[in-house]
Amino acid sequence: MTKDTIGIGLVGTGFMGKCHALAWNAVAATFGETRRPVLRHLADVDVGRARRCAAEWGFEAATDDWRAVIHDPAVEIVSIAAPNPFHAEMACAALAAGRHVWCEKPMATTMADAQAMLDAAGRSGRIAALGYNYIQNPAIRAIEALVREGAIGDLNHVRVEMDEDFMGDPDAPFAFKNEARSGHGALDDFAVHPLSLLGRLAGPLAAVMAEQAKPYAAREGRPVETHEIAMALLRFASGASGLLVANRAAWGRKGRIALQLFGSKGTIAFDQERMNEFQLFTREDDPRREGFRTVLAGPAHEPYGHFLPAPGHGLGFNDLKVIEAHEILAAIDGRPARIVDFADGLAIEAAVAAMARSHAERRWIEL
Amino acid sequence: MTKDTIGIGLVGTGFMGKCHALAWNAVAATFGETRRPVLRHLADVDVGRARRCAAEWGFEAATDDWRAVIHDPAVEIVSIAAPNPFHAEMACAALAAGRHVWCEKPMATTMADAQAMLDAAGRSGRIAALGYNYIQNPAIRAIEALVREGAIGDLNHVRVEMDEDFMGDPDAPFAFKNEARSGHGALDDFAVHPLSLLGRLAGPLAAVMAEQAKPYAAREGRPVETHEIAMALLRFASGASGLLVANRAAWGRKGRIALQLFGSKGTIAFDQERMNEFQLFTREDDPRREGFRTVLAGPAHEPYGHFLPAPGHGLGFNDLKVIEAHEILAAIDGRPARIVDFADGLAIEAAVAAMARSHAERRWIEL
Amino acid sequence: MTKDTIGIGLVGTGFMGKCHALAWNAVAATFGETRRPVLRHLADVDVGRARRCAAEWGFEAATDDWRAVIHDPAVEIVSIAAPNPFHAEMACAALAAGRHVWCEKPMATTMADAQAMLDAAGRSGRIAALGYNYIQNPAIRAIEALVREGAIGDLNHVRVEMDEDFMGDPDAPFAFKNEARSGHGALDDFAVHPLSLLGRLAGPLAAVMAEQAKPYAAREGRPVETHEIAMALLRFASGASGLLVANRAAWGRKGRIALQLFGSKGTIAFDQERMNEFQLFTREDDPRREGFRTVLAGPAHEPYGHFLPAPGHGLGFNDLKVIEAHEILAAIDGRPARIVDFADGLAIEAAVAAMARSHAERRWIEL
Amino acid sequence: MTKDTIGIGLVGTGFMGKCHALAWNAVAATFGETRRPVLRHLADVDVGRARRCAAEWGFEAATDDWRAVIHDPAVEIVSIAAPNPFHAEMACAALAAGRHVWCEKPMATTMADAQAMLDAAGRSGRIAALGYNYIQNPAIRAIEALVREGAIGDLNHVRVEMDEDFMGDPDAPFAFKNEARSGHGALDDFAVHPLSLLGRLAGPLAAVMAEQAKPYAAREGRPVETHEIAMALLRFASGASGLLVANRAAWGRKGRIALQLFGSKGTIAFDQERMNEFQLFTREDDPRREGFRTVLAGPAHEPYGHFLPAPGHGLGFNDLKVIEAHEILAAIDGRPARIVDFADGLAIEAAVAAMARSHAERRWIEL
Structure with a gap:
């Protein structure tokens, strides 16, 4: 055809x-x-x-x-x-x-x-x-829509953790990722992902106070130059407060990106290791029934339905990339598209740079 | 190329x-x-x-x-x-x-x-x-390998539940799936999936004692002819006991296939709604550390690595079909392949037929 | 004083x-x-x-x-x-x-x-x-109230599992619980607990079809006379269908009593191993927000507030016995009380006897 | 007697x-x-x-x-x-x-x-x-013992979150807890609990960098003087890094104290809302079996057995106070006791004071 x-x-x-x-x-x-x-x-x-x-x-x-x-x-x-x-x-x-x-x-x-x-x-x-x-995950897109619709009221506090364990072994040989020329470490290698999510879910950052840490000072007798751990206190332009932490040496974590969004009327939580679900708490008239609900992704969460008509059956990591390709094609066609363009990307890089500077100067950095 | x-x-x-x-x-x-x-x-x-x-x-x-x-x-x-x-x-x-x-x-x-x-x-x-x-899920394949290797000892008891809710609404109109010519209901529409898993994980069935149930006797004033719920007591050729239940009217369940495999040295549990993980319990020398571990699928679980080199990042439902296509190509090439061939399929159909007969005759049926 | x-x-x-x-x-x-x-x-x-x-x-x-x-x-x-x-x-x-x-x-x-x-x-x-x-658990009491209020519509299907592992070791010596004079095994030792719950939550039984199983035929060369596993298909007087299973040899389960109650408008799930919470699913107008909510017990769930004014802080197993003592004192005082009296207890024993007979005669037994 | x-x-x-x-x-x-x-x-x-x-x-x-x-x-x-x-x-x-x-x-x-x-x-x-x-929770005591025994290697990173929602309602009237004379807010009202745990599990603090936040600037037109949210970057005397956050306005959280302890060989996680269990990850020779195990508290975890001989049956919040009373009696008798004495308490207060000062001066404070 x-x-x-x-x-x-x-x-x-x-x-x-x-x-x-x-x-x-x-x-x-x-x-x-x-x-x-x-x-x-x-x-x-x-x-x-x-x-x-x-x-x-x-x-x-x-x-x-x-x-x-x-x-x-x-x-x-x-x-x-x-x-x-x-x-x-x-x-x-x-x-x-x-x-x-x-x-x-x-x-x-x-x-x-x-x-x-x-x-x-x-x-x-x-x-x-x-x-x-x-950001292409239907669960994340739904979370973003719920936040914008006010489902949890005014967002006032955010936490995000990104953890994997591929740098966890203290006995692993000294490698490229241990060298300063590879970057800061978890900060630029990892934290850019949570920052891409925060940009969509919580808006621009106003200030950061960051700290990096080395679980293992040396490998094979050679000083490690990068930091497996990056942490930051955050202030958003909206006034919301937040925390970000990334750890490449977090044993047992394989693809964790744990989000918590706190609002004046509710809370949303998500973990990429269970990428097909999210947790939503909203206040109920009957306190006997109040609780975090585990919402399973389904056709109600765009664009899940392009993959599967049945809810709860689940997308995979690679499917997120298919969605991203679709959004890029939409952008090329001049249709509305959900992408991180180079301007958005520069904002993420600026946040990373501000965090690195905050760590070096041990003070809050405004963005 | x-x-x-x-x-x-x-x-x-x-x-x-x-x-x-x-x-x-x-x-x-x-x-x-x-x-x-x-x-x-x-x-x-x-x-x-x-x-x-x-x-x-x-x-x-x-x-x-x-x-x-x-x-x-x-x-x-x-x-x-x-x-x-x-x-x-x-x-x-x-x-x-x-x-x-x-x-x-x-x-x-x-x-x-x-x-x-x-x-x-x-x-x-x-x-x-x-x-x-x-059966193509890397998690299921890993479970099967662990069982065969004796990780949980001799398998002696099995439970499987398959639940979705697309027939849950009592006010939905009378539909084709309510007619007897569509089949028995959950028994053939649903239970064949758990049976395909049990065939791999627990071996052939020896006898079944089944019962079907109708949550809603009628729709739009017309008697419902099929059963949304099928339940069965099982006895395997190995001597293991088991339970199977399938429910198409299980509100809130979207793609649940919950397996529990009990052995003489441990237990394995799995739920398709969280298809990228399984639970493994084995006895430990130190009881302070004993517990079900949540194993996240990764490259150690074949053939996950063909999709992703990073563990815990997750496959989706459609990826299972890609694996199935791969296995069929392997079979065509004469290589060892993990497929449900027509002989295996006939055994599943025979189990369904035995359950239907057991329900009708209200007695145990040998296979 | x-x-x-x-x-x-x-x-x-x-x-x-x-x-x-x-x-x-x-x-x-x-x-x-x-x-x-x-x-x-x-x-x-x-x-x-x-x-x-x-x-x-x-x-x-x-x-x-x-x-x-x-x-x-x-x-x-x-x-x-x-x-x-x-x-x-x-x-x-x-x-x-x-x-x-x-x-x-x-x-x-x-x-x-x-x-x-x-x-x-x-x-x-x-x-x-x-x-x-x-039955004294505030979470169970809340579940019972929700069912009676119609929160999940008409109850049409019930499952209950009770599992522990104290009889799990195949190498343990032959003991009193392996002798027929100790009873049937899991059926009377264990299943009476789920039956006490079903009596409150789902009403009287109409018929049972049971099967018992022995994971280990012998210990120390001596035939085991009791059954560590009991399973039953259930039919309630209300017309609801159900499943009950009890296993004293379920490795890794320490105090599991897992309930699932399916109704025409929702579903409730509970597990005694996490006795301070239950899961409630009800249909929502907005399918993007639908999910099982984890309700943490609190003062809204009677009589939690007599122990603690703060929700989510948790009661323990022994607290359930304190509640039971309180209910007995209330009964003695002639106040309304939530107890299992001897008439209720006899109904539980009758169900056990019917299951034992069903197992022996391999047929459904009416109650 | x-x-x-x-x-x-x-x-x-x-x-x-x-x-x-x-x-x-x-x-x-x-x-x-x-x-x-x-x-x-x-x-x-x-x-x-x-x-x-x-x-x-x-x-x-x-x-x-x-x-x-x-x-x-x-x-x-x-x-x-x-x-x-x-x-x-x-x-x-x-x-x-x-x-x-x-x-x-x-x-x-x-x-x-x-x-x-x-x-x-x-x-x-x-x-x-x-x-x-x-700190009296058998699960916490077991975690402490495991850390000391080296089960997760050298502890290098810690996170703790304490969240409840009793100050979550933006429309609640101005109250005593909104006045400066009640204290700082979450910092002294809440964070002292996590600090008591960190003192046992991670040792003394060396420096803190804290920030407090107000989700709601005013109530009933009157400026709120306290902070519902407190966050801090931590450095321990051991060199480990950490994060602490406390939020009294975290909708849906009822008694959450979520700990994560990262070491060179494993990770431990715990949440007070499920106080009878903890998560333990240690590296395994067979990566197919690696995962966080959910350990249920039982007699192997002192002093659980004084309450119950059966594991997985669960203690409650009030039981922790019984243990505390027991430890105080032990101390009075001159036996080894697990208490937070006034010297330990002063260290907690000093950490709080340092965090308040860090917030005020917007800089790291050494302890």
Whole structure:
């Protein structure tokens, strides 16, 4: 059956590279897009790997030169899933070449690079989005709608925790993530995800007071330069107070992003490890019946119904990326879209930078 | 990138039709199949719908004649997601035409039809599998492995509950599912799923004692002919005892399949509504530390790692169908595969028939 | 401060003996009773133990002769916490002596004895209550009220599971509980508790179809005569269907009594292992907000407020016995009381007997 | 049965007054104390209430003069459950009169008063303990033991949240707790409880960075002077990092004290709303079996077995106070005891004062 198409290029074949490929493969059948994405060109520094992945994932061509992807005339959208230090150069080049860009988080490794990316996006007139897929969860979208509708009254206090344990082993060898050139640690590696959620759910930050910590001072006798733990007190522009904490060394936590939103009439809680449900408390006339209800995601929570007509059956992590691809296609078509664009991304980077500075100067930093 | 392909035909465009289409679209990129499925031909009784879905889902052709799909020389595998009464005729015809068949559960509406399907499969030499996707869950596969390894000792007692609430409203109009010609009710509509799990986890049944119940005797003044609730006492060939209950009118349950497996050294529990985790209890030397542990699915649980390298990030319901498609491709290639074939399916149908008879005759029925 | 008193006698110093003593000690201060219980006389077959416990628990006298307790003129209520085979003789004697009786469950070891106890109670004009403390839980009382008020509509299906693991070890020595003279096993040892709950929550039983099972056929080479597992299909007089299962060999379960009550408008769930909360689902106009709510017990749930003014702070198992003591005092005073009297107790024993017969005869038994 | 006794005086008849009375009533029977507490004298400013409560709770005498209690020669221990501003005067007077003191938390409303109390205790040679009952929970005691034994390796990060909702209603009238003279708000009203736990579980604090917040700036048009929310970044003397947050306006939370303890080999979590269980994660050789285990409190967790021989049956909030009374009697007898003495209490008050100062000066404060 003929249908309009849109050409996809992808740079990178790791966790996120495959995730983008799966999303581009699935989005048309899931959402019935007006234009069917066609996987045109895949780049990886290892050309053999590029070829193998291209064959598996359905790309028409493979290369070890990311510029070949960007300049391939069949490519209209470039997915960037290369290591963080390359994001800025690749994104700016792709935008300059007239491509739409879907770049994985975090935006860049310096504020200057992030600003350059935003400038490039502005000049290009193209869609430039960042890969913050957690905001695409139907449960999160429902939470956001409930907050906006006043279901829990005025939001006055927020907590968010992001925990995994891949840096938990004190006996693991010294690695790239222990080096200062990899970034701050949990702060930029992790906390950007909760910040993307807070941006949607609680609005802009006004001030932060942060602290970082090292559970293990050294590995293999070599001082660890990054911090597995980042914590911050928050003040939002709305006046709400908050807490953020991220820990890459939290044994037993595998994908925890635990949100608590407190309002004048109720409370909402969520944990990404149980991503298909959220907890809602609202005051009841009959106190015998009051309690946090566990709401299971279903077709009532957009866009769950595009995947499944049956509630409580559950989406997966990769499905969030399919939704993100759909939103990017909507943005390209000029329809309303739920994306983290480069301006939103810069705000997240600015918050990270403010937290790093707060830690260094041991004081509150206004944003 | 060129790669061997295998042609897919699909009959049906409902919940399961889309689910098959998504699975065929995703399986090669997810698992790196040796042959890439190509979506060749889609049938629906409504040709307009067939065409729209074909365009969205990526099928090359559409028809309102299911025989056209089966006899399309480009089609090598036929996915059957048409209403249950058509399964037998379609599956037999497809097998006779030399196609592999992936037919949605339940197998058929009569034991005779189910037997005819098994016979047709035997004659064809083709792969004939049923759509029991819950057994494909990495968590379920891990539970099965743990049981076989003796992690909980000898299994001696099993309970399974399957509950949803789509028939819960007493004021809903009289519908097809209330008519006897739709089947028994929860028994064949629902209980086949738990039976597919018990077959893997607890082995064959030896005897059943069943009872069915109607929460609402009538709708719109018309007697309800089916039973929303089915319950059974079970005895397994191993000597283990068990309970099975299914309820289509269980308010608040959306996709619950709650398993409890009791052994001589431990216990395992699982609930499909939280499909990415299971509970494991084993005895500990130190009773202060004993407890059910919540294990989050991850790459240690095959084949989770084909979707995601990060544990605790979660698969969705549709991913189970992708795994099922992968297993069918493995079976076609002659590799070991985890499928419910027509012989397994017939055993499930036999258990259902025995339960229906037990209910009618109010006595234990041996299998 | 002077206050009217009421004299307490107790027979037995085990788990339940101490539990009664603690309850009699606490009830006046907790509830502000019109008459303060005074611990007059304690009996145990081991007189040394009787004396030690009397000193610790605050009894004025100790004896190894239970008849001395019953005939002590200072004793007005006799708590019977002796082994089950003695219940009937002691209760009948105490009632004949004009004492009120609070006898631990189960009532007796034969139906004839239970009937004799009921007759003795009728002749005496005294209060005769059984120790079924789980019905006293404020959460259970709230559930009962909600069901009666129609919060979940018409109750049409019930499930109850009672599981502990004290008989779980296959290598434990052959013990009294493995002998037929100890009773049926889980059926009378355990299932009486769920039956006491079902009697309050779902009304009388009409028919049962039961099965018992032995996880371990022998211990120390000697055949096990009792059944650690009892299961039953239920039909209530109301027409509701149900399931009951009890397992004394359920590894990891320590005090689980899991209830599920399904109605035409909602569902309630409860687990004694988290005795201070219950789950309530009711249909909502907005499906985005629908879910099981976890209600924490608090002063809104009678009689929680007599223990604590703060919700969510929690009662314990022993507090349920204090409530039971309070209800017995209320009954003695002629006030409305929530007790399981000997007539209620006989109905429980009749259900157990019917299940045992159903198991033996492999057929449904009407009650 | 004769037994040595010890005389109890109590000042106050509110929530905590009754809780002390229940504990003194229950402790001997629960623990088999060498000396049986006898309730001698009860004071309340309302003499009628004092008399009614004395009659109910079993006190021999009642008064509206707290000094009469303290100087009653039959009184050996004074329980102080009067409003916070009276703690210092009463405790100092009781100690000066040679009585042992059990004073409810918080210690006092000023650091000077708290110091005076500690000095008075030192001069008296009597036992002076504070009512921090949460540390008495068998689950908390087990967590502490596990941490000390190294079950989770070296503790490197801690989080604690304490939330209730009694100040959640924005439309509630302006009340005493909204006035500055009542204290800081959540900081001293609430956070002292988590601080008592952290003192046992994580050791002394080295520095704090705190912030307080007001969800509702005014009530009835009058500015609210206290803060319902207190948050703090923590650094412990051990080098561990941490977070503390307390919220009296957290809708739906009724008695939440959520602890998370992260170590180099595992993690422990606990929530007071489910006080009879805790979560323990330790690394396993087989990653397929790794997960947080839910440990139910039982006789393996001291001193649970003094209440109940059966695990998983559950203690209640009031039972924690019974344990506290037992520990105070142990201390009086010169046995090892688990109490928060006035020196420990002063450390808690110092932490609160440091947090208040940190909030005021917007900087880290060393302790």
